[in-house]
Amino acid sequence: MPPAPLKLLLKVSGSGAIMRRYFVVNGFDGALTLLGLLMGFHISDSPDLQVVITSCLATTLALGVSGVSSAYISEAAERRSSLAELERAMVSDLKESHHARAAFWIPWLVALTNGSAPFLIGLVIIVPLWLARGGVPMPADPLLLAMGTALVVIFSLGVFLGRIGGIFWFWSGLQALAVALATLGLIRLLG
Amino acid sequence: MASVRHLTLDVLKPHQPNALEFAQALAGLGPGYEVRVRVTEVDEHTETLLVTIDGEALDFERINEAIEANGGSLHSIDEVVVHSE
Numbered sequence: 001m002p003p004a005p006l007k008l009l010l011k012v013s014g015s016g017a018i019m020r021r022y023f024v025v026n027g028f029d030g031a032l033t034l035l036g037l038l039m040g041f042h043i044s045d046s047p048d049l050q051v052v053i054t055s056c057l058a059t060t061l062a063l064g065v066s067g068v069s070s071a072y073i074s075e076a077a078e079r080r081s082s083l084a085e086l087e088r089a090m091v092s093d094l095k096e097s098h099h100a101r102a103a104f105w106i107p108w109l110v111a112l113t114n115g116s117a118p119f120l121i122g123l124v125i126i127v128p129l130w131l132a133r134g135g136v137p138m139p140a141d142p143l144l145l146a147m148g149t150a151l152v153v154i155f156s157l158g159v160f161l162g163r164i165g166g167i168f169w170f171w172s173g174l175q176a177l178a179v180a181l182a183t184l185g186l187i188r189l190l191g
Numbered sequence: 192m193a194s195v196r197h198l199t200l201d202v203l204k205p206h207q208p209n210a211l212e213f214a215q216a217l218a219g220l221g222p223g224y225e226v227r228v229r230v231t232e233v234d235e236h237t238e239t240l241l242v243t244i245d246g247e248a249l250d251f252e253r254i255n256e257a258i259e260a261n262g263g264s265l266h267s268i269d270e271v272v273v274h275s276e
Contacts, residue, residue, distance in 0.1 A: 011212070012205075012208055012261075014207065086205055086236055089205075089234070089235070089236035089237050090203060090262070092264045096259050098262065099262045
């Protein structure tokens with residue numbers, strides 16, 4: 001039996017929407033975490049850019065690893081449980097089926113999606129810091145530019161969710177942005 | 192040498208892949224395979240199908256493998272037409 005195409009595995013496991021949800025949820029977590037970190041540096045006294053970059057990179061990496069491991073552990077358990085339930089209903093062993101292949105591969109795919117979202121989004125957010133560190137002239141404080149990038153990413157994730165949910169994209173983008181701005185406000189109050 | 196021209200199978204399968212995708216998977220096994228699927232019973236996790244397949248030379252082993260690959264289980268062979276050549 002040839003290996004089943006990914007599309008088929010997603011279909012039989014009903015995982016397409018789950019992966020999309022994981023990507024957005026953990027991507028939002030990643031963007032908001034980095035935004036908070038950047039805000040913390042911004043209200044501190046003259047942080048060294050290399051320290052900021054290293055901290056952001058370490059946080060991004062930790063979010064990625066956390067995303068992969070947590071999603072894999074929970075998804076693998078869920079998939080095993082679902083497969084066992086289906087086998088009981090079918091009164092047969094499904095180990096040669098696409099369902100069994102999906103139960104093995106889908107947790108990895110979901111985990112990679114869950115981990116890559118905050119990692120990739122984090123890398124995008126710290127691009128202005130890298131550019132500034134590399135000597136590229138910046139039109140404003142690189143920390144503020146990185147925070148602006150994070151806000152744009154968060155707004156975009158909100159827009160993406162709005163389009164999925166069939167609600168006005170600008171409104172859902174604003175909702176996500178409002179959460180980010182409220183977070184910044186709280187950090188400013190605490191700082 | 193005899194070739195199988197027609198099969199009627201009683202199959203139990205999970206809801207996914209659905210009946211259309213299941214029929215397409217079986218029809219893709221060989222040229223000229225004509226597949227009809229009728230859902231006769233639906234439960235919480237499974238559905239029972241009456242599958243009829245027509246063709247010049249049906250490969251039963253491959254059909255059974257495809258049914259199992261799609262999570263199905265062959266309960267019985269209800270009708271067969273075999274042509275002697």
